[in-house]
Amino acid sequence: MISNTAVGTGSRLINLKCPACGAEYDASVPNTFCKTDGCNSTLFAQYDLGQPLEKAILKDRPTSMWRYRELLPVIGEENIVTMGEGFTPIIPIENLKQFTLGNDVYWKNEAGNPTGSFKARGIGMAVSKAKELGIETIATPTAGNAGGALAAYAARAGIKAVVYMPKLTPQVFKDECRLYGAELVEVDGNIADCGKLVADGAAEHGWFQISTLKEPYRLEGKKTMGFEIAEQFNWQLPDVVFYPTGGGTGLIGIWKAFDELEQLGWIGSKRPRMVAVQSESCNGIVTAFDGGQSSAEFVDGGFTIANGLRVPKSFADKVILKVLRDSKGTALSISDAEMNAAVKEIARNEGMLIAPEGAALWQAYKKLKASGWIQPGESVVLVNTGSGYKYLENITI
Ligand SMILES: *Cc1c(COP(=O)(O)O)cnc(C)c1O
Numbered sequence: 032m033i034s035n036t037a038v039g040t041g042s043r044l045i046n047l048k049c050p051a052c053g054a055e056y057d058a059s060v061p062n063t064f065c066k067t068d069g070c071n072s073t074l075f076a077q078y079d080l081g082q083p084l085e086k087a088i089l090k091d092r093p094t095s096m097w098r099y100r101e102l103l104p105v106i107g108e109e110n111i112v113t114m115g116e117g118f119t120p121i122i123p124i125e126n127l128k129q130f131t132l133g134n135d136v137y138w139k140n141e142a143g144n145p146t147g148s149f150k151a152r153g154i155g156m157a158v159s160k161a162k163e164l165g166i167e168t169i170a171t172p173t174a175g176n177a178g179g180a181l182a183a184y185a186a187r188a189g190i191k192a193v194v195y196m197p198k199l200t201p202q203v204f205k206d207e208c209r210l211y212g213a214e215l216v217e218v219d220g221n222i223a224d225c226g227k228l229v230a231d232g233a234a235e236h237g238w239f240q241i242s243t244l245k246e247p248y249r250l251e252g253k254k255t256m257g258f259e260i261a262e263q264f265n266w267q268l269p270d271v272v273f274y275p276t277g278g279g280t281g282l283i284g285i286w287k288a289f290d291e292l293e294q295l296g297w298i299g300s301k302r303p304r305m306v307a308v309q310s311e312s313c314n315g316i317v318t319a320f321d322g323g324q325s326s327a328e329f330v331d332g333g334f335t336i337a338n339g340l341r342v343p344k345s346f347a348d349k350v351i352l353k354v355l356r357d358s359k360g361t362a363l364s365i366s367d368a369e370m371n372a373a374v375k376e377i378a379r380n381e382g383m384l385i386a387p388e389g390a391a392l393w394q395a396y397k398k399l400k401a402s403g404w405i406q407p408g409e410s411v412v413l414v415n416t417g418s419g420y421k422y423l424e425n426i427t428i
Pocket residue numbers: 148150176177243275276277278279280281282339340386388389416417
């Protein structure tokens with residue numbers, strides 16, 4: 032194990048642990064997922080949260096996700112690859128009050144992150160940790176935003192990036208990868224097909240793969256959204272959090288963050304109800320949740336304007352479903368037409384051009400408000416995961 036007292040961040044990282052079988056892994060070497068007897072679970076970074084840590088440390092910290100560095104996995108400060116990702120604003124619904132009467136509804140707006148999405152958090156963390164571990168080439172399958180983020184962070188870190196993306200992704204997602212100097216492979220298929228090709232390439236060329244939740248540190252970047260929600264709500268968590276769920280990294284990460292904050296004594300045991308929102312095109316989590324199942328089927332209904340949600344099966348489906356149930360949350364799917372309408376409704380009334388993935392949350396919120404699932408007085412956070420500017424090719428104005 033790398034000594035935490037050496038130089039640097041003060042990271043309290045201990046090791047990686049499998050939430051399914053309990054196996055532990057040395058975090059000072061590269062890891063992927065749990066390789067114990069066909070377990071195949073995502074691994075979770077574990078931290079020493081027993082020694083006290085005062086909230087006052089945050090006072091002079093940067094306004095980025097790195098303000099929580101004790102609870103992040105990078106040990107040497109020189110390995111942090113940053114462009115100011117994270118600490119994104121909380122923005123209340125200002126004009127569409129006819130839908131929010133009796134509730135406080137806020138966007139956690141991720142659109143201003145480098146490369147225009149919250150993927151900057153997960154990829155920024157994974158690239159930083161890869162740099163620390165001496166990795167030279169990183170490969171990933173992507174539905175769009177992860178590829179652009181990887182290309183950018185790899186460029187900054189001096190690491191080579193290889194990106195596999197479905198051909199049906201809007202052009203801007205491809206152009207940005209090439210502009211940042213990544214090798215881009217366009218695939219006639221979905222992200223699952225891209226994932227297989229990345230695995231083959233990795234076996235052949237020795238690339239390090241950072242597929243969603245098959246690499247442990249993207250989760251650590253995305254969990255910082257949970258730290259921020261807690262801090263920005265003055266350590267009183269909101270009642271409901273809506274999350275557009277593809278691979279589910281952010282949903283799992285936010286939940287993990289709350290757990291860590293409770294162990295530190297920074298928050299109590301109250302948790303929000305977590306709502307997973309999917310595209311009707313890929314709604315395996317919704318179907319499994321409604322059917323009472325503990326794992327999801329492979330579902331791919333083809334093209335959706337929310338390319339970040341075209342994930343036929345999450346590698347961590349069981350963990351997502353458990354979070355939804357533990358939190359007393361729910362799951363629902365939204366059509367492309369509804370997302371398109373919501374992009375326009377939010378743009379012209381709220382002045383924000385949000386991603387279709389974020390727009391799906393607005394429709395889901397309105398449905399759960401109308402059905403009474405959201406009660407008067409409850410506070411609600413909608414995580415707008417990306418900028419709408421990258422999706423204009425597929426938005427009908
Ligand atoms: C990747 C992506 C998602 C899905 O994120 P997960 O954490 O993998 O579920 C949602 N929205 C946008 C804009 C994305 O790029």
